[in-house]
Amino acid sequence: MIRLGVDFGGTKIEAAVLDEKGRFLARLRRPNPRAYEAALRTLRDLVAEAEQAAGRDRAACAGVAMPGSISPKTGLVRNANSTWLNGRPFQADLERMLERPVRVANDANCLALSEAVDGAGAGADLVYAVIIGTGCGAGLAVNGRPVAGRNGIAGEFGHAPLPWPRADDPDEAPAPACWCGQAGCLELYVSGTGFEADYRRRCGVSVGAPDIVERAKAGETAAGASLQRYIDRLGRGLAMVCNLLDPDVIVLGGGMSNVEALYPVLPAA
The missing domain is CATH 3.30.420.40 (ATPase, nucleotide binding domain)
Structure with missing residues (x-):
């Protein structure tokens, strides 16, 4: 079969x-x-x-x-x-x-399950997976099984508010409105779309996330600053997850997970 x-x-x-x-x-x-x-x-x-x-x-x-x-x-x-x-x-x-027949499941829950079974979280008790792409979502697996929760939103990340907003950052305080009806959601900051929006606000031009990363590598000050803000905000979001769940493994997926610059500094962000 x-x-x-x-x-x-x-x-x-x-x-x-x-x-x-x-x-x-x-x-x-x-x-x-x-x-x-x-x-x-x-x-x-x-x-x-x-x-x-x-x-x-x-x-x-x-x-x-x-x-x-x-x-x-x-x-x-x-x-x-x-x-x-x-x-x-x-x-x-x-x-x-x-x-x-078709079985439909949340993509972040699928990522968490896959990584818990035979990926980066194989053998771990609690695996937390975050998709940072067009949008931002997350899911978790416990003892090799996905956990959806009573309402199907266990572990969700993208529409929790950005933790510890900085009063001196006009993009964080006051919190911007989100399409979901709330304000200051993590998806506005740590999705690929949010990363692009941050650069656009500062530079006045629309550039795709991969190109912003390349500009940062080439030494462009504005692109480097956008990347550092992105890492800082993602780090704050994941720190909140560590406080709440204390996962054994955090796995990143989606287009922004391919940004190599994240991994040397994100654990300490």
Whole structure:
């Protein structure tokens, strides 16, 4: 029996087909069009391409990791930073389009489980995983099992307020409004989108996160300052997590986790 998994991210959709031993048979990705119907069609077509590339019978079911969660009461998406998903019957629509059962779970919970089973947190009692990409989310696994909590939001990180805001930083005090209706949420600061916004506010130009990092490496003062603010804010957020949960391992995922400059200094930030 083959396995089919889909990572439904804010900027890309990735499908993978694995054999019975967990080895990749096919792995494909496409940009996420960021519109509901178009994204469903992209996912459907990507799954078909991946299964064809794998050269095996199609999978009997599919697993999909997504931002936000499915309300157990309504079956509708809630709390997704890809806000065009919210209020939609995502799981039901996927099952209709893929013509098979689909299990949907929060992407950060999936990351925590994966790392706890055979990744950086293998064998650890408590693994905390943070996705810092288009948005920001988090999840945890205890003794190799994901913990969702009563309301499906256990361990969430992105819409907790930035801890210990600095009164002398106009971007922190007063706290800026967030799309969720609150103010000063960590997602505004430690997502890739937040990193780009910080640089744009200071420099007046829109530059992608990878380019800002390259500018910092090249010695640009403004880019270096934005990166240092980013590391400081992420460090404060993770310090709050350590105070609350005292995890054995913290794992970072998402596009910003590829920034090598984080790792020499983040543990002490």
